[in-house]
Amino acid sequence: DAGVTQSPTHLIKTRGQQVTLRCSPKSGHDTVSWYQQALGQGPQFIFQYYEEEERQRGNFPDRFSGHQFPNYSSELNVNALLLGDSALYLCASSLRRGTLHFGNGTRLTVT
Amino acid sequence: TQLLEQSPQFLSIQEGENLTVYCNSSSVFSSLQWYRQEPGEGPVLLVTVVTGGEVKKLKRLTFQFGDARKDSSLHITAAQPGDTGLYLCAGASFQGAQKLVFGQGTRLTINP
Numbered sequence: 001d002a003g004v005t006q007s008p009t010h011l012i013k014t015r016g017q018q019v020t021l022r023c024s025p026k027s028g029h030d031t032v033s034w035y036q037q038a039l040g041q042g043p044q045f046i047f048q049y050y051e052e053e054e055r056q057r058g059n060f061p062d063r064f065s066g067h068q069f070p071n072y073s074s075e076l077n078v079n080a081l082l083l084g085d086s087a088l089y090l091c092a093s094s095l096r097r098g099t100l101h102f103g104n105g106t107r108l109t110v111t
Numbered sequence: 112t113q114l115l116e117q118s119p120q121f122l123s124i125q126e127g128e129n130l131t132v133y134c135n136s137s138s139v140f141s142s143l144q145w146y147r148q149e150p151g152e153g154p155v156l157l158v159t160v161v162t163g164g165e166v167k168k169l170k171r172l173t174f175q176f177g178d179a180r181k182d183s184s185l186h187i188t189a190a191q192p193g194d195t196g197l198y199l200c201a202g203a204s205f206q207g208a209q210k211l212v213f214g215q216g217t218r219l220t221i222n223p
Contacts, residue, residue: 004153033209042115042199042213043154056210090153094209102153 002027004093004103012109013081021076021106025093032074033100034066035090043090049074050096078108086110113138115202117214125222126192132185132217134200140212141205143176143183148197148216190221 005024013019025032031050035043045058049068063079072093078085086109092100115136124130134143142161146154158167160176160183167174171194173186183200197218201211 031209035213040215042117042201042215043211044213045210048209058210092153092209097209099156099159100209100211102155104152 004029004091004101006089006091006103006106008106009104010107010109012111014111015081015083017081018077018079019081019108021078021089021091021108023074023076023091023093023103025072025074025091026101029093029095029098029101030072031094031096032068032072033092033094034074034076035092035102036060037088037090037105039087046076081110083110113140113202113204113212115200115212115214117198117200117217119217120215121218121220123220123222124190127189130187130190130219132198132219133182134184134214135182136202137181138202139180140202141180141208142203143180144201144203144211145174145183145185146199146201148199154199187219190219192221192223195219195221 007022033048034046037043046060047057048055052068065077068074088105090105092102094100118133144159145157148154158174163178163180165176171188175184197216199216200214
């Protein structure tokens with residue numbers, strides 16, 4: 001039974017560029033949440049998707065957007081990258097409001 | 112804005128010692144969760160505490176939720192090198208909330 005899978009595992013981008021991160025939820029899960037974890041910090045909630053709609057959003061600018069597909073997989077898009085966007089981006093899936101299962105994240109470096 | 116403060120941020124002790132990690136807030140949470148995160152991996156849930164004053168045990172780990180549901184602690188007895196990792200507490204404002212507020216973490220190192 002595959003857990004939450006994220007791709008790519010590592011990514012290097014330049015300031016001003018755009019990036020798309022991908023997440024496949026754990027089998028049987030229908031809800032996906034995205035978190036940003038800066039170095040030395042705890043994760044911060046970005047947003048949550050359920051039934052292909054954004055249901056909750058944290059304190060992140062509109063440069064951060066997402067999408068959920070009919071197969072429950074999800075994408076996180078970040079436009080106009082800033083140096084401060086460098087972080088580990090974590091995807092977590094759950095069945096409705098059940099326990100969160102985290103993936104191993106995508107390490108984004110912005111130079 | 113709900114905040115969770117963990118202390119200490121770093122802890123390095125010898126194998127066999129006991130330790131306690133604290134997670135404090137001025138806000139009330141519906142539940143508190145404790146996670147452990149290894150390098151290169153995502154957080155893994157250890158326990159969820161829901162009721163004020165609740166105590167849960169997981170082998171040598173004891174978790175407690177404060178009576179007012181504003182704070183929590185993690186106590187490890189006879190620490191082992193395998194306990195090394197980043198411990199994170201996270202609060203939920205309501206049952207089943209997907210938006211968790213995380214503390215900054217406690218990086219624990221157990222030396223053989």
